Amino acid sequence: AQTVTQSQPEMSVQEAETVTLSCTYDTSESDYYLFWYKQPPSRQMILVIRQEAYKQQNATENRFSVNFQKAAKSFSLKISDSQLGDAAMYFCAYRRRGGSEKLVFGKGTKLTVNP
Amino acid sequence: DTGVSQDPRHKITKRGQNVTFRCDPISEHNRLYWYRQTLGQGPEFLTYFQNEAQLEKSRLLSDRFSAERPKGSFSTLEIQRTEQGDSAMYLCASSTSGGSQHFGDGTRLSIL
Numbered sequence: 001a002q003t004v005t006q007s008q009p010e011m012s013v014q015e016a017e018t019v020t021l022s023c024t025y026d027t028s029e030s031d032y033y034l035f036w037y038k039q040p041p042s043r044q045m046i047l048v049i050r051q052e053a054y055k056q057q058n059a060t061e062n063r064f065s066v067n068f069q070k071a072a073k074s075f076s077l078k079i080s081d082s083q084l085g086d087a088a089m090y091f092c093a094y095r096r097r098g099g100s101e102k103l104v105f106g107k108g109t110k111l112t113v114n115p
Numbered sequence: 116d117t118g119v120s121q122d123p124r125h126k127i128t129k130r131g132q133n134v135t136f137r138c139d140p141i142s143e144h145n146r147l148y149w150y151r152q153t154l155g156q157g158p159e160f161l162t163y164f165q166n167e168a169q170l171e172k173s174r175l176l177s178d179r180f181s182a183e184r185p186k187g188s189f190s191t192l193e194i195q196r197t198e199q200g201d202s203a204m205y206l207c208a209s210s211t212s213g214g215s216q217h218f219g220d221g222t223r224l225s226i227l
Contacts, residue, residue, distance in 0.1 A: 004157075035215070044118075045158070045206065045218035091157050100171040102148060103208075103216060105157030 002027045004094050006106035013082045014114050020067075021077045021109050023092030031097040034068065034075045039108075040088040048090070051075065079111075087113045117141070119219035121207050127225045128197055135193045136222045140209030147190050148216060149182060150206040151175065158206050164190060165212075194224075202226045 003026045013019035025034070036048040051059045051068050058066050063083075067076045079086055092106040120139040128134050140147050145166050150158035161180070163171045166187035176182075179198075184190040194201055204223050208216040 037218075044220050045208075047215050047217070050215055093157075097213075100163040101146070101210070101213070101216075102160040102163055102171065103150075103158070104160070107155070107157050 002029070002094050002096070002104045004092050004104050004106040006092055006109050008109045009107070010110045010112070012112040012114060013079070015082055015084060017082055018078060018080045019082055019111065021079075021090050021092075021111070023075045023077070023106060025073050025075065025092070025094050027073070027094065027096070029096045033095045033097065034066075035093040035095070035103070036064070036066070036075075036077045037091045037093060037105075038086075038088045039091065045091070049077065082113050084113050084115060087111055119207055119209050119217050121205075121219035121222050123222055124220060125223045125225070127227065129227050130197055130199060132197055133193065133195045134197060134224065135191055136205055136207075136224075137189060137191050138207030138209075138219060139189045140207070141217060144209035144211055144214075144217075145187065146210045146212060146214075146216075147184055148208040148210075149190070149192050150208065152204040152206055152221070153202075161192075161205075197224075197226050199226050 032053045034051045039045045063080045089108045091108045093103040122137045147164045149161040152158040164184040179195045182192045204221045206221045208218045210216045
């Protein structure tokens with residue numbers, strides 16, 4: 001079974017600084033997707049960024065970028081120029097290609113942004 | 116795109132009662148998922164529909180749980196004879212095949 005591990009229960013960053021959230025996963029599949037979702041307090045889960053395993057190029061979305069290391073099964077999220085609105089729980093998730101495409105989530109990292 | 120809608124946002128009920136939640140997916144999405152999220156944990160998969168067919172169920176989905184998606188549109192999740200351990204946030208998500216999942220706000224269930 002696939003598993004996703006987020007080893008940092010909590011992280012904090014100063015406004016305008018950069019922070020990196022870690023994620024490792026375990027799978028025997030070769031074709032899959034990885035995601036970072038953001039869940040603000042009492043608010044909706046929002047997709048931050050998506051990475052296809054077959055793509056060597058790391059995905060970027062504005063201030064958000066990933067470092068995808070397929071051999072190491074590592075998928076970290078870098079947030080640049082952190083803003084107060086970035087404060088949330090961040091979940092790393094895995095999905096194999098095909099089948100139900102259900103998501104397997106890590107336990108999350110709570111990010112605090114200090115002014 | 117009106118997003119995924121879930122109703123109610125909060126449900127408080129006594130142990131042993133039945134509850135039903137509703138999810139309205141994004142209209143063009145053929146796939147619908149239910150997840151459960153307990154405090155301090157990531158969401159866990161419960162079940163999945165493609166159109167009106169329920170194609171996969173997690174072992175977490177005991178026989179007290181039933182889900183439907185009549186006509187491949189909205190979906191309902193019913194919990195019979197609720198127990199304390201059912202207290203959680205129930206999340207619905209929808210997607211197209213191969214697309215990213217979009218989540219609703221969730222229904223928070225509290226069992227007294």
